[in-house]
Amino acid sequence: MRHFSTIISHEIRSLLYSASTYIAAVLFLLVMAFFFMANLEEFTKSPQETAPATLFFQIFWIPVWFMVPLLTMRSLAEERRLGTLETLLTTSVSTTEVVLGKFFASYLLYLLLWGSTLGFHYILHYYAPDPRLMAPGPLIGGYLFIAVSGLLYVAVGIFASSLTNSQSVAAIICCVILIGLTIGLNYLATAQFLNQEALRTLKSTADSMQVFQHLADFSNGIIDTRQIIYYVSGATLALIFSILGVEYKLLQS
Numbered sequence: 001m002r003h004f005s006t007i008i009s010h011e012i013r014s015l016l017y018s019a020s021t022y023i024a025a026v027l028f029l030l031v032m033a034f035f036f037m038a039n040l041e042e043f044t045k046s047p048q049e050t051a052p053a054t055l056f057f058q059i060f061w062i063p064v065w066f067m068v069p070l071l072t073m074r075s076l077a078e079e080r081r082l083g084t085l086e087t088l089l090t091t092s093v094s095t096t097e098v099v100l101g102k103f104f105a106s107y108l109l110y111l112l113l114w115g116s117t118l119g120f121h122y123i124l125h126y127y128a129p130d131p132r133l134m135a136p137g138p139l140i141g142g143y144l145f146i147a148v149s150g151l152l153y154v155a156v157g158i159f160a161s162s163l164t165n166s167q168s169v170a171a172i173i174c175c176v177i178l179i180g181l182t183i184g185l186n187y188l189a190t191a192q193f194l195n196q197e198a199l200r201t202l203k204s205t206a207d208s209m210q211v212f213q214h215l216a217d218f219s220n221g222i223i224d225t226r227q228i229i230y231y232v233s234g235a236t237l238a239l240i241f242s243i244l245g246v247e248y249k250l251l252q253s
Contacts, residue, residue: 004097004100004101006101007093007097007098007100007101007102007105008101008104008105008108010101011075011101011102011105011106012105012108012109014105015071015105015106015109018074020070020071020073020074020167021070021071021109023070024066024067024070024071024113025113027063027066027067028063028066028067028113029113029116029117031062031063032056032063032117032120033120035056035059035062036052036056036117036120039052039055039056040052040124042055051135051138052124053121053135053138053139053142053219054135054138054142054219056117056120056142057138057142057145057146057215057219058212058215060145060146060215061178061182061183061211064153064178064182065175065178065179065182066175067110067113068110068153068154068156068157068174068178069157069160069170069171069172069174069175069178070171071106071109071110071154071157072102072106072154072157072158072160072161072170072174073157073160073161073167073168073170073171073174074161074167074170075102075103075106075157075158075161076099076102076158076161076162076170076242076246077161077162077164077165077166077167077169077170078165078167080164080165080249081165081166081167085098085246095243095246095247096243098246099158099162099239099242099243099246100239102158103154103155103158103239103242106154106157106158107150107151107154110150110153110154111146111147111150114143114146114147114150115143118143121139137219137220137221138219138220141218141219141220141221142215142218142219144218144223145214145215145218145219148218148227148228148231148232149211149214149215149231151231151232151234151235152181152230152231152234152235152238153178153181154235155234155235155236155238155239155242156174156177156178156181156238157170157174158238158239158242159177159238159239159241159242159245160173160174160177161174161242162241162242162245162246162249163245181211182211182212185209185210185211186210186211186212208226208230209230214227214230
């Protein structure tokens with residue numbers, strides 16, 4: 001893994017020079033600022049039982065659906081389209097180093113974008129130092145959830161990019177998988193047909209994979225190691241499939 005740091009720095013520079021990165025950043029900050037202001041407006045109209053930070057993170061899935069595909073769609077797809085991936089892998093750089101380098105570069109930028117939203121909370125605390133508005137528990141738990149779940153979401157984006165040489169197709173595949181992981185699993189857990197005795201195990205599995213329940217637990221200070229293992233193992237599996245996908249495409253070419 002001696003080329004790992006070089007690949008990460010190169011990928012970060014590539015992301016910073018990419019127009020899709022700035023599109024994702026602008027859209028993300030606009031969407032999150034809009035919801036942040038909307039939450040504060042509701043809080044000022046009438047007393048709310050839920051802290052603004054908790055409400056802020058409940059719509060995390062909306063920016064994730066477009067931000068992650070925009071950050072990851074060109075990582076492997078563009079390299080394959082231009083033919084530079086094959087050239088890169090003919091050197092001493094391994095497929096694992098390339099995939100992991102692209103993953104961590106995208107993940108660091110993902111964290112940076114979410115970290116920039118701390119400015120919203122800082123401004124709120126500066127102009128309205130009310131402890132009810134700045135409950136530290138939901139704030140810390142929410143950002144911890146974002147960091148842990150982001151491992152899986154960014155890995156899914158890398159996997160989608162490894163399946164094709166088209167950026168747009170990679171973005172669509174990534175978006176569909178992310179919708180399935182967030183809304184799809186939540187719907188599956190509440191489906192009535194899973195209440196049958198024969199499907200009890202499947203229902204239990206679906207319940208344990210509900211993203212919104214994970215977010216609620218983190219926001220309430222409940223850190224379940226099973227949830228962390230779920231995201232870490234899911235990310236690992238997606239990256240393994242990405243590595244295998246790249247190597248399979250190379251064998252075919």
